[in-house]
Amino acid sequence: MHHTAVMRESKRNRTRLLFRHNWNELRKHKYYFVLLLPGLLYFLLFHYWPMAGVAIAFKDFRLLDGMMGSPWAGLKWFRILLDSPDFWISLKNTAVISLYKLLFNFPAPVVLALLLNEVYRAAFKRVVQTIVYFPHFLSWVILGGILVSLFSNNTGVTAMIGLATSPLMDPAKFRGLLVLTEMWKEIGWGTIIYLAAISGINPELYEAARMDGANRYQLIRHITIPSIASTIVIMLILRTGQILHVGFDQIYVLYNPLVFDVADVLDTYVYRVGITMGRYSFATAAGLFQSLVGLLLLLLTNSAAKKMGERGIW
Structure with a gap:
């Protein structure tokens, strides 16, 4: 005791x-x-x-009753969501566009950061950085207006070079336009993270490699890329968690009925069917579905990264 x-x-x-x-x-x-x-x-x-x-x-949410006063509906809205043919079309479009952006837009800031790191003239480097950073600070409403004017069939580049159809009106080209315009807008901003990671590399590693006769390509391959690999993996994990969110504002200001079949994604579908029609329970069910899929992919990619010897986000 x-x-x-x-x-x-x-x-x-x-x-x-x-x-x-x-x-x-x-x-x-x-x-x-x-x-x-x-x-x-x-x-x-x-x-x-x-x-x-x-x-x-x-719940069968009614605005006048509020969340607490609305009756429970169980999985009713999830069944309605999964039984809708338009939902599966939008899910397919979301997956395809997200895959395109992952394949092309995710490596782009890494490549640009590596190239800018090799520029020794500080003045030229600052000018390039300012030019590529600037589009990030413009909203998609502004950029959408610019792109609509640029690819107008009557007065834009489309008319000047004699294209029969604007990429904004062509289902075969619209997805490619989404990928390229997002790359143009965000590539500069994404390089900030990788340039910061590169700046933290010990300069003695480069000096030792140069003494051993390494050229610029070998320095990038054997020092720079391995040193920022953990940062790249973390950014990839975070990007994977957002795979069902492909940019509502970009698509909403650019798409039109001619390209609905290839451009109507989950975010725009939920906005059209759920929000504008007042079906808030339906919209919430769709949003929860997106979040659960994103969480699952986040857990899987984080686990895979740790098994491959890289540091995950936890």
Whole structure:
């Protein structure tokens, strides 16, 4: 009994010391925690609090009754979603467009970062970076207007070079246009992460390799790429988790009824069928389906990366 009492007292003392240490650290770095508060509030208000709305997917939601007053419907909306032929068409389009973007747009920032890293003239490098970064800061509404004017059958490049059909109106070319325009808009912004990773590589590795006679290609292949491989893997895992989200704003401002068969993705389908028609339970069920698939793919790719010896996101 005496031994047990001693152990309990010892545990209480450790708890007091830990609490005192944490409190002292909080007081010491209080201003850093104050700076952290806006970010925490943002995630709590806009990412965690809205998660309670997932219950709408399992209810016959009526706006006047609210979420709590609406009756439960079980898996009704999921059955309606999976029985809809338009859902499977939009799911197929989403998978195809997402695969295209993954194959072409994911490696593009890596390649651009490697090329910019080989530029020794700082002034030229800054000019190139400014040019490729700039489109990221323009909304798709602005870029969509530019592209519609650029590929107009009457006044755009399409008319100037004599193309019979604008890529915006041609189902065979529309997906390719989506991939290229997203690459143009986001390639510069994506390079920031990889340039930051490259800047953290120990310069002594390059110096030692040059002394051994390595050329630029060998430096990139044997030092730069292996050194940023973990960053590339983490970005790939995060990109895989968003595979069913292919850019609502881009597609919504560019697509039209002529290309619905190849361009109507889950996001636009949910907006048209769920939001504009007031079928909020249907829209929530579709959104939950996208999130569950994304979570599953995220877990699978993270597990595969760790089995291959790379560091995952956890």
